[in-house]
Each structure stands twice: as structure tokens, then as C-alpha cells.
Amino acid sequence: MKSRSMSLLLRLEELGFFILTIYLFTLLPYPWWLYPLLLFVPDISILGYMINSTTGAYLYNFIHHRGISMILYAAGMLLGTYLMALVGLILFAHSSLDRVFGYGLKHTEGFHETHLGRIGKKEE
Numbered sequence: 001m002k003s004r005s006m007s008l009l010l011r012l013e014e015l016g017f018f019i020l021t022i023y024l025f026t027l028l029p030y031p032w033w034l035y036p037l038l039l040f041v042p043d044i045s046i047l048g049y050m051i052n053s054t055t056g057a058y059l060y061n062f063i064h065h066r067g068i069s070m071i072l073y074a075a076g077m078l079l080g081t082y083l084m085a086l087v088g089l090i091l092f093a094h095s096s097l098d099r100v101f102g103y104g105l106k107h108t109e110g111f112h113e114t115h116l117g118r119i120g121k122k123e124e
Contacts, residue, residue: 064091066092069092
């Protein structure tokens with residue numbers, strides 16, 4: 001079990017990443033209101049849980065994988081394909097914000113089991 005101070009440190013680090021995405025968004029040629037509008041779109045990946053927990057976990061983790069988001073952002077910036085960069089940036093921002101609130105990548109056992117620990121109320 002991780003300590004409270006380590007948990008706080010990790011959440012602050014994620015908050016720093018999230019704030020960085022706000023700055024990086026200003027470098028893209030899009031209006032400011034698009035950022036908050038798109039920020040929660042990646043949560044649509046939760047619909048995979050309607051099929052089963054394994055499909056839900058894989059889909060959720062693919063959309064919330066920061067390596068993929070960084071590749072999309074970097075490729076978009078290098079190629080001048082700003083829509084690709086926007087998609088990567090929104091995926092990264094969303095994943096960072098999720099982790100600020102303790103939502104991590106999912107295990108196939110169910111939505112509440114994450115790499116950061118169990119989310120929600122403890123089962124009795």
C-alpha cells in the first residue's frame with residue numbers, strides 16, 4: 001500500500017502534466033473553448049464495459065494510454081497535422097486529470113480495479 005505522501009506527490013505530478021497541456025493547447029490554432037468541450041470525450045471509452053469487463057478494460061486503457069497520446073501529439077506537431085496533435089493533447093490531458101482524481105488504467109476484473117488501486121467504496 002502506498003503512503004499518503006507518495007499518493008499526494010503523484011497526484012501533484014499529474015496536475016502539473018494537466019497544466020502543461022493547457023499551455024500546449026495555446027500553441028495550437030484552435031479557439032480556447034474547444035479544450036474544455038473535448039476534455040471529457042475520451043470517457044466514451046467506458047462504453048466498452050457494455051460488452052464485458054475485458055473489452056471495457058482494453059478499450060479504456062488504449063484510449064487512456066499516455067504513450068499513444070504523446071505519439072499522436074508529437075507526430076501531429078512534426079507533420080503540421082494539428083488535428084492529430086489536438087487529439088493526442090486531449091487524450092493526454094484527460095488521462096492526467098483522471099489520475100489527479102485517482103482513476104487509473106483498468107484491470108480486467110472490473111471497472112473499479114485500477115493500477116492506482118481500487119476506486120469507489122470498499123466492499124464489505
